[in-house]
Amino acid sequence: MSLELLSLEALENLAHEYGYWVVFLGIMLENTGVPLPGETITLVGGFLAGSDELNYWLVLASATAGAVLGDNFGYWIGYFGGWPLLVRAGRVFRIEESRLLAVRTQFSENAARAVIFGRFLALLRIFAGPLAGIAQMPYPQFLLCNLIGALSWASVMVTLAFFVGKLIPLEQLVTIVGQFAVVALLLFCAAIALPIWLEHRANQELEG
Template sequence: MSDLISLETIEEIAQQYGYWAVFLGILLENLGIPIPGETVTLAGGFLAGSDQLNYWLVLANAVLGATLGGNFGYWIGRYGGWPLLLKIGQLFRFREEQLASLREQFSKNAAKTVFVGRFIALLRVFASPLAGIAEMPYPQFLLYNTLGAVAWASVMVTLSYVAGQIVPLEKLVEWASRFALLSFLVVVAWIAIPLWWESRKAKEVAEVTPVVEENAADG
């Protein structure tokens, strides 16, 4: 998403609005609004490394924005996410049974997904609504969402704070984007391959059943 807004512009926003930019950037990204929240957070840590912002205040705002954004996303998913997911699934020709299977699979790994999802492109946006759709118990979600927010913010802000004194911000953003994209592709494969395999097995069963019934009728 940072391709739509130049890095120079993001850095200027972080300089002008400081901690508010970090807080609102990651909060709005968690709500699905096209804001490069991770890049703004990296810019905030980078500015802290050059003594333009305070490290601890940048970290606190990143944690708070990520935590609140995740909570909003959870309740959006809890109260209106499943019908919306069904409509999106129809566009991509996913049957309701497949989506229900995906929801069940998410439920089994909900805690890990909410926590690790902070570090994965797009999943950072959708993990919380999916947790709501899967009706993950809220106390459990609150715990892992908060832990994930603290871990993610600590890594991003500290990385940009320390490494930013050695390498340019552009390189930091590039590294973070590559890692997030690679992680996202791994998750897509983890989800898509079982769905494809299930669909293939169902198709084979559908093709074999008429033959079996025909042989039974002839016998």
């Protein structure tokens, strides 16, 4: 699929034609692990609801249901086959398995927060489900965190587009939200990577 087909204008046209199905399927596929612009799709749905072209509650329900279902698919994909794939990818990029294990351990310790708040972070929204499966996060805990995160994220995105979309152009809103998600991701990665780096440095000093 070309990038042109995923432009904001194209997404608006799809939402006009297929309505809630675009929101549901777009979010579901993104949360399964397919790199689709789910955040933008949700904002488009909320914007159209604010323009009285779609129903606010149905957009919210579609986004929430798609997020919950998609993350469940992603979780089981990660649980049953994600770790071997990650190890093979690590070999390609010359990342030692011990480093991957350290990252998995660090993610496991922050899994609940990652699943709930990861939806607000660029990329992590796509990979939180598979990573939770790879880390073998207990499924009941994942299910609860997944539902809380999906409802919180969908509520914020749809409501934001519903009201703010009346004040500023949709393109500007999408840009602002995207920039926030990238900054939040960088901060989250730093919070995970810094303890690993400090521990690695301390081990090197002891060995030295």
